[in-house]
Amino acid sequence: MEIDEEKIDEAVLALLYLTLHDGGRAWKSFDWDATNRLHEKGLIENPVGKAKSILFTEEGLKESERLFQKHFAKDS
Numbered sequence: 001m002e003i004d005e006e007k008i009d010e011a012v013l014a015l016l017y018l019t020l021h022d023g024g025r026a027w028k029s030f031d032w033d034a035t036n037r038l039h040e041k042g043l044i045e046n047p048v049g050k051a052k053s054i055l056f057t058e059e060g061l062k063e064s065e066r067l068f069q070k071h072f073a074k075d076s
């Protein structure tokens with residue numbers, strides 16, 4: 001099976017929104033390769049370190065919310 005990393009990155013970014021706290025931080029309990037790709041795309045700050053959370057960039061926070069709504073919000 002070939003994995004579509006773009007879809008994985010979208011899902012991880014959307015799920016990071018679910019753990020949003022302190023105005024722009026999210027718990028970093030996701031695949032390290034995926035979080036590294038999100039960092040390379042400029043959507044989160046560098047995830048490497050001892051902190052148990054990541055910091056969104058402004059663009060990343062907006063995109064995370066959009067993807068969360070797209071993939072997980074119920075239609076009204």
